[in-house]
Amino acid sequence: MLWRERGINIMSQQFVALHGVIGATLSGCRVRQQENEYMLNLQIVCVGGAGSGKSSLAKLDYLIKGIDAELRQAYAARLDDYRREMQLYNLELVQWREKWKGLHAEGTNGSSRSIASSPTLPSQCPLPPKEPLPRCLLMADAVTGAALVYWLAGNDGYITLLRHDELTTLKNAIEDRYGNFPDIVKKGFDNSKHEKQLRGDNEGYYIHHVGLALVLSSTPGVLRSFLGSYEDGMGSRLLGHFTASAPRYDEDLSDEQLQLFNQSLKASAEQVYELYHAVKEWHEQHTGHHLTLWLSASQRSRMAHHFNRILKYYVAMENLGEEATPIIRRRAVDTKRIMMIWALCRRLEELYRDSAGHVFLPDDGRLPVTDDDFQSVLNFGDYLINHSIFMYYMVVGQPREDEERPRQLSPAEHFRLLSNTFTANDVILIGESHDVKRRTCYRRINKWQGMEMIKDRGNSVFEKTSLGRAFNQRRSSSKG
Numbered sequence: 001m002l003w004r005e006r007g008i009n010i011m012s013q014q015f016v017a018l019h020g021v022i023g024a025t026l027s028g029c030r031v032r033q034q035e036n037e038y039m040l041n042l043q044i045v046c047v048g049g050a051g052s053g054k055s056s057l058a059k060l061d062y063l064i065k066g067i068d069a070e071l072r073q074a075y076a077a078r079l080d081d082y083r084r085e086m087q088l089y090n091l092e093l094v095q096w097r098e099k100w101k102g103l104h105a106e107g108t109n110g111s112s113r114s115i116a117s118s119p120t121l122p123s124q125c126p127l128p129p130k131e132p133l134p135r136c137l138l139m140a141d142a143v144t145g146a147a148l149v150y151w152l153a154g155n156d157g158y159i160t161l162l163r164h165d166e167l168t169t170l171k172n173a174i175e176d177r178y179g180n181f182p183d184i185v186k187k188g189f190d191n192s193k194h195e196k197q198l199r200g201d202n203e204g205y206y207i208h209h210v211g212l213a214l215v216l217s218s219t220p221g222v223l224r225s226f227l228g229s230y231e232d233g234m235g236s237r238l239l240g241h242f243t244a245s246a247p248r249y250d251e252d253l254s255d256e257q258l259q260l261f262n263q264s265l266k267a268s269a270e271q272v273y274e275l276y277h278a279v280k281e282w283h284e285q286h287t288g289h290h291l292t293l294w295l296s297a298s299q300r301s302r303m304a305h306h307f308n309r310i311l312k313y314y315v316a317m318e319n320l321g322e323e324a325t326p327i328i329r330r331r332a333v334d335t336k337r338i339m340m341i342w343a344l345c346r347r348l349e350e351l352y353r354d355s356a357g358h359v360f361l362p363d364d365g366r367l368p369v370t371d372d373d374f375q376s377v378l379n380f381g382d383y384l385i386n387h388s389i390f391m392y393y394m395v396v397g398q399p400r401e402d403e404e405r406p407r408q409l410s411p412a413e414h415f416r417l418l419s420n421t422f423t424a425n426d427v428i429l430i431g432e433s434h435d436v437k438r439r440t441c442y443r444r445i446n447k448w449q450g451m452e453m454i455k456d457r458g459n460s461v462f463e464k465t466s467l468g469r470a471f472n473q474r475r476s477s478s479k480g
Contacts (some may be wrong), residue, residue: 013046013243014056016384017215020044020239021060023341024066024137024161025276028283029367030290031336037290039191041159041213047242047391054217055165061138063269067276068137075154078132083128092126115186134286137161148184152207159211162272164256188212189237189330214238224395226361236326236440239334240391241386271348279344280358286365293340294366299374301402307332310385313471327388335381342377343369409434415453416472424460 023040030037048054056375126190133154139162140147152160186208253261282291295303307328315324344367346352347359354360361367409417409431417430424445431441445462448454453468464472 012383013053013241014060016241017044017046017057017060018063019338019341020213020215021063021161021163022275022345024159025272026279026341026344027158028290029212029292029326029340029344030280031293031333031340033333033336037191037292038333038337039159039209040340041161041188041191041211042239042334042337043185043189043212043214043237044216044239044241045214045223045244045391046217047223047394048217048240050219052243055162055245056166057215057217060215061163062135062265063272066269066273071137075132075135082132084169089126089128096125138163149207151208152184152212155211156207157209157211159213159426159479161215163215165208165217181394184210185214186237188214189333217243220394223391233326233396235392236323236330236388238388238391239331240388242387242390242394242420253337273478274350274359275286275344278347279362282361282365286363289365291340291344291361291367293343293364294338294368295339295374296368299369299371302374303332303335303378303391310382314385323392326391327392328385331381331385331388334384335377338376338380339369339374340367343367343372346370346373386479409436409449411473414444415448415468418464419471420464421457422462424462 021040022040026040029040031040032038044059046054050402134151135154135158136151137160139151150161189212190358191209191211279291284290310328311325315328322403346362353359414427414431414434414436418426424442427445428438428441430436432438433443436444448468449456451467452465453471454462454464457463
């Protein structure tokens, strides 16, 4: 309750969404997961009831408006050049046609010389200049599926941010013209290629690397109709965050408070702008290379151990089911993306600036992360895993037949109700009192033994291991 009343949930929502906004500006960076490389585009959906404070995400647009305006101005300049080239092309085309007509008239007036052998035959017909594709950072709110592909083609290899508050408007706009948004979202997470041939002539686009970042907010019902099904893999790619706030009406800010808020927002926007240009300049100086997250051997081992334990113990003990596995695996990728964002934001500190005060980025492109930041992001990743799985159950819901039966005690809850030393009969008695069958109780005993949570003392007596006791303490402390 304090979490809601003190507004910490709203702050955490802003903090999560902030990573999506900042990451969208850092197109020249990559993280590696085994043999695959990923951009820093996060796909975030903040879910909550009406009036829960989700609309506060709109303030984050201010941080990147300057960058977006700069990209659009550069595109407008290229478009002006294209229009001038088109004017010259039209003039050359008229001249070519007039010259061709003159030669054709000369041949029809009885000239014995063929047009093909005429030394005055004009050169080949001039070709029109190629229209430049658009370039932006912040996508327009109401964008059709065709327009989305068009803008993503212009941003090929760069990240495009789609931030929207009303998913119904976005869904209707995208489906207005043969759009396939789930397919683009999936390819945007993996930064894979996308090929689209639209119905009009010469409207085919081949995008080598789709970089689509999402910062969306929605109610559970709208999101359910927007996603449709988690089975196609779209839902597990979305980084969920549940938003809740206490039902109260806050007092307006005073003039001084509003001025301080605007100054803080402006200072943050300047830092984002500085970091964007530092990464952009590095990328231009090192053509064909990217800034890459570099983890030490110890950090790589710790990360693998961390997520293996989550897959082995958290999924099994909480009885989450197989649908939780892809969510956890993809949060591991997002965790690395967030580590890279933290490592880059650290470069804004005085410690990492050069003698001239500029942001310093290593020439080899390998960007390390401090051990403290590494552990903090791992803990933050656990927080995001819990929210993403919670969003899954909130949006998709439980099967109808499961809702009609009493809720069964999960393996983790069952385990916590047992003392440090217990018998098989204790497991059965507790289980049957919570609608867990005897056969399931024996299976859980075998599972806990395989997970090294308990050890057999003989005569159907079991004792919790240090790992099992640590699991109990960790769960009880987190609940407290």
